[in-house]
Amino acid sequence: MRILVSNDDGVTAPGLMMLANELTAIAQVEVVAPDRNHSGASNSLTLHAPLRTRQLDNGYHCVEGTPTDCVHLALSGLLIDPVDIVISGINQGANLGDDILYSGTVAAAMEGRTLGLPALAVSLIGRENPQHYQTAAVIIRDLVLKLRKSFISAQTILNINVPDLPLDQIKGMQVTRLGVRHKAEPVIKAEDPRGRAMYWIGLPGAEADSSLGTDFHAVNQGYVSITPLHMDMTHHKISADLTTWLHS
Ligand code: MN
Numbered sequence: 001m002r003i004l005v006s007n008d009d010g011v012t013a014p015g016l017m018m019l020a021n022e023l024t025a026i027a028q029v030e031v032v033a034p035d036r037n038h039s040g041a042s043n044s045l046t047l048h049a050p051l052r053t054r055q056l057d058n059g060y061h062c063v064e065g066t067p068t069d070c071v072h073l074a075l076s077g078l079l080i081d082p083v084d085i086v087i088s089g090i091n092q093g094a095n096l097g098d099d100i101l102y103s104g105t106v107a108a109a110m111e112g113r114t115l116g117l118p119a120l121a122v123s124l125i126g127r128e129n130p131q132h133y134q135t136a137a138v139i140i141r142d143l144v145l146k147l148r149k150s151f152i153s154a155q156t157i158l159n160i161n162v163p164d165l166p167l168d169q170i171k172g173m174q175v176t177r178l179g180v181r182h183k184a185e186p187v188i189k190a191e192d193p194r195g196r197a198m199y200w201i202g203l204p205g206a207e208a209d210s211s212l213g214t215d216f217h218a219v220n221q222g223y224v225s226i227t228p229l230h231m232d233m234t235h236h237k238i239s240a241d242l243t244t245w246l247h248s
Pocket of ligand 1: 008
């Protein structure tokens with residue numbers, strides 16, 4: 001089995017190395033990751049500049065581009081041998097609810113899925129300095145062993161969030177739906193040395209729907225959350241009402 005590992009935190013991120021090292025015990029691993037932190041890059045592709053790559057001493061491919069660039073490039077020309085699965089992470093910080101719209105971690109997995117492969121996105125809860133990457137790495141290794149026997153439905157990305165706990169304190173795994181956040185905190189306004197205004201994007205909003213069944217709820221209770229995602233954003237439930245409204 002050959003696994004492509006990528007991320008959005010950049011090629012030197014601890015979660016990436018932890019994941020790649022753990023998976024090396026059970027599969028051939030190729031790492032293709034951005035040269036710097038691209039968290040929040042979503043599904044952006046670099047279309048107006050070439051993508052330069054270099055291979056580091058540890059064998060990882062480092063790309064001057066976004067997470068989506070990395071997976072696209074890896075699967076469309078950079079890697080010679082075919083890959084069986086794409087795994088993105090382990091991200092430093094949660095990707096829960098609305099986060100997935102902005103997430104470069106989820107985007108890298110989506111690109112793998114778009115190019116026809118099973119894909120996992122993996123995130124460790126904890127914004128500042130999460131400790132237990134090894135917990136997430138072991139959980140993913142075991143999931144990959146299970147996936148090797150059989151993968152669930154095509155066109156599905158698994159968005160996996162792991163509480164920042166030692167492995168023996170994880171209560172189990174739950175299949176969840178995306179929760180909802182309140183709108184983001186306001187931007188922070190500041191001034192540069194020349195007196196010009198500048199802004200920092202604010203923090204994500206607090207939990208708005210973290211009820212039973214959501215990804216928020218699972219991780220808050222000490223469970224690993226696994227949310228199946230697909231890319232059809234059509235709001236099917238409202239199509240009939242929209243047709244009536246349009247023609248009324
Ligand atoms: Mn990130």
